Amino acid sequence: MTRWIHRHSEFQEFIRADQVIRSQFFTIPVLPSSEPEFAFGITIGKRIGKAVVRNLLRRRIKAWFRQTTLSLAPRIRIILIARREAGSLSWQQLDAELSDVIGRIRQKTHNSTDHAAHP
């Protein structure tokens, strides 16, 4: 039930995102989606490290999303933009970080949809 964002033009849409969640390691713009499934993409710039470091980080993030038992919010598109310190995360640290971030996203989107339903 997860769609990967690949296309460059779709990444460009997130520049104008209203909701942006920031943590120590990631910047995460959030956009609403007309599709029923959850969609996300990953952006890791060259400032994070060399190719080996960037590949490992991306694979761990993708592996985390495949294995996670948390229910992901539907009708939402996000991208994870890695910040400079993200390259030094261990698997355990990444697990805690992503769990925390996804919790914040669910809470925030839930509040906003409630607010829209009851003006």
Next chain:
RNA sequence: CGGGGAAGCUCAGAUGUCUGCGCUACGUAAGCAGUGAGGAAAGUCCGGACACCACAGGGCGGGAUACUUCCUAACGGGAAGCUGCAGCAAUGCAGAGCCAGCUCCACAGAAACAAACCGCCUCUGAUCAGACAUUGCUAUCGCAGUGGAUUUUCUGGGGCAAGGGUGAAAUGGCGGUGUAAGAGACCACCGGUAUCUCCGGUAACGGAGAUAGCCAGGAAUGCCUUAUCCGGUGCAAUGCCAAAUAGGAAAGCUCAGCGCUGCCCGCGCCAGUAUGCUUUCGGGUAGGCAGCAAGAACCCUGCCGUGAGGCAGGGUCCAGAGGAAUAGACAUCAUCCUGCGAGACAGGAUACAGAAUCCGGCUUAUGCGCUUCCCCGGGUU
């Protein structure tokens, strides 16, 4: 045994469980099978293949290279050799041309390419001493005057580049002739350089001999000179397919407008024309496909070559993504390090690093190991 030198090679942790990914084949599908990073994939420093554009020929300009011969598709790469330097040696490092021109040579030093600080010699003048000769006086010793070989010091003019000291570097060495003093100015021998002849070598070059006083530096990773080579841009090349929107063309149907012009007149376009609708066509964007994985390929054997390498035969198929797969987690084992209570121990670590059109090199990064050959010193037989 110790020390040193050279050439080359293997692996790139292993197995299992769970959860997954790209590509390919089969299947309607669910699925299932196969396959999936490197020695440097890196830096992008050279050279090519391939693609498009440009191109009669020549010159100027620019870039690269630089002992010789060879290897190669090509190279700035490699092999073998030559010369010089370093090392006891094995070996290592370097390589066109400063009598074509220009420029530079810190500090020190007189001077860094043409000169003269000390110095040596000579001339003029002054000056110190003065053998000797001569004149006068005197009985003699001696005193005074004149000339004066020679000589001390100084000023100025001229000659020299042998010696001193400085420096990374100062114009070949030694002996003689010569000269006022000296100097390849000249002579013998030696060293170097150049030219010529002979011999060896494809050549760089080496050996022998003769001739020439020729011997007045260094730096071309200074400008430069000489020789050779080089068109430009790059797979985001390039080719094909091709939505939506806007504009173009044509056909069919539809109907009387459209522009100058806000209004009227007038004029222009114009009768199957303007407008509208539908369809088709071509250009072309997003997007898709190809380029794109069987080649200067790899492995084995034989032959040729000192070698780089070449030839022949046999065998193998070995990643193909495109915001980019090749993974994540957990166990057990292996290797290494540290610690001590010394072993079925504990803790930690397991490098450098990720294909992007493809090859040949170079350079740099990097973990544990292994092999062969050579030199020097010591010991034993």
